Amino acid sequence: MAEIPFNRADVTLANWRTVPYSRWSFEHVSEIVPSAIIPGTRGGKAAEPIGLDALSGVSLSGLEDAPSSLPDFLTESETDELVVMKDGRVIADWSAPHSDPSCPHIIFSVSKSLTGLLAGILADEDLLSFESPISRYVPEVAGSAYADATVQQLFDMEISVDFVESYLDTSGGFERYRRSTGWNPEKPGDPAPDLKRFICSIGKGGGSHGERHAYRSPNTDLAGIVLERAAGARFASLLSDHLWKAIGAGADAMVTVDRIGTARAAGGMSATARDLALLGDLVRRRGAGIVSEDFIADLWSRKRREAWKNGDQLELFPDGSYRNYWYETGAGELAAIGIHGQWIWIHPESETVIVKLSSQRLPVDPALDQAIVRMMRAICGV
Template sequence: MPEANFNRAEVTLANWRSVPYSRWSFEHVSEIVPSAVIPGTRGRESTGPIGLDALSGISFAGLKGIPSSLPDFLAESETDEFVVMKDGRVIADWRAPHSDPSCPHIIFSVSKSLTGLLGGILADKGLLSFNSPISRYVPGVAGSAYADATVQQLFDMEISVDFVESYLDTSGGFERYRRSTGWNPEKPGDPAPDMKTFICGIGKGAGSHGERHAYRSPNTDLAGIVLERAAGARFASLLSDHLWKAVGAEADGMVTVDRIGTARAAGGISAMARDLALVGDLLRRRGAGIMSEDFIADLWSRKRREAWKNGDQLELFPEGSYRNYWYETGAGELAAIGIHGQWIWIHPESETVIVKLSSQRLPVDPALDHAIVRMMRAICGS
């Protein structure tokens, strides 16, 4: 890995998500935020890089609609790792010069999608009921927005909460939430509580639960706590035992934890791109015996289409829907998406799974997201 153009001491809790530091910190999150290990199999022999030769003919409209080649677009979109799998076999991969092949990369809200799958597995085993009230597992939500909501509404992001998802917030509720997770430095004059206490203090918003899709990260952090209480084990261990090892993930993953050890299920997982491709291929193969086919089919069922149409993420997938923390695009694809350019893309018809891990300077860039979707669809159509 080439040396970074800054000293390690310059990377702090205050700047680790900012350019240029993010190109290093996104692969070294455990050095910045306390983290728990998600053990992998550690038994599968790694293969060397393949390159992009299998996709040499791909062309699509990149940024600003200008035709782009795949290598140029990967560099332009600040990609760190990129993997394409067809019919369960890696056919192409790419890694930026600064990227460290030995380090897991933070996947931000793709973590939500892994949490959703873990919920499905635990439900299949009879350890979790999606139809139950959240309070059955976390009584501490009494008096909060979550007091009268179900686990399914939590996993579908259909909770009415008085909370704004604002990634660039520096002084409001979202910044205080990030301090509660351990992601931002504390303010001595205005200390934040631990993450669970913060979430259990969020009030209810306008309207009823289940009416509209409202993407709010504290929902999934609470979901991680629900899973721990339902199964009687820590989140990192549950994810390792029920999903990570089951798909044959080679490398250990990581998940950030707050000051009392609560896992950041909404965005704190770090993983290797090839191992994430195995997770995507699990969905392509309709569960492959690890999860029930019914749960996987439900992700495509579009049951929550009306709530999606009433929600706050309609622009990217106007004909889509959202179920158990996965995006259904409306065109036969599933996607897991995280800020700063993290993606898992699954297209069963072409037997394709794509993983893109990045250090994009903006948390959310709608124009770039649309270009990335065009790239994914061009690959699936090749």
């Protein structure tokens, strides 16, 4: 791994999500934000790199739809790690010079998709009811936007909230939310509450719950609290016991926590690309006996297509849908997606799972997202 062009002391809570510091901090989040460990099997041996030889015939169109080789596009798209799995076997991988594939990398909102799978497991064990009101598990939501919403609406991002998802916000509600999670430095003159108190202060927006897809990260942080209350255990322990050890994850994962230990289920998880490929293959194999086949099938059901069409992410997958924190693309794929370029891509027809972890300088870049989708489909032979 190449030396980073700055000192560790240069990386702070104020700059850790910005280039160039993110190229280091995205693999060392626990040094910046307090984090809980999600133990894996701890029996994994570091895999030898394979390289991209198996994908030498892949041609793709990169940024601005211009022809590009796969290695060039990975560099151009600020990729840190790529793992490609075919029929349950890793056939290709790639690491940036500054990246260490053995280090857990932050996955931002891919965390939401893992939270969704955990909910499916708990529901199958009759510990969670998607049809129940959120208030059954978290009575503190009384008086907030969530007071009259169901758990299923929470997991489908169909809550009407007076909150704007604005990743570059420096002085508004989203920045205050970030401070409540412990991700931004506190402002002495305007202290933020802890994460649960912040969520329970969010008011209702216009319209009714269930009408439209409205992507708002506090929803999933609340979902993590719901799962803890439903199962009577902390979020990190639930993930470890029900999912991470079950897939045979070779490395521990992590999740950031706020000042009182509430997990950032919406975006705070870190994991290795290889373990995420195992997770994606679990979904490809319809749950593999760990998550119920019915729950996985429901991710493809397109039940919430109309809400998606009325929502705020339609441009990403115009014929897609969204269910339990997973994107269904409308073209035979499922995806888990996080800001700054984190992806799990699942294409069952070609038996392919792709994981791309990145340190893209912009949180959201729609043109780059479309180029990445083209890359994924080229790798899958679509």
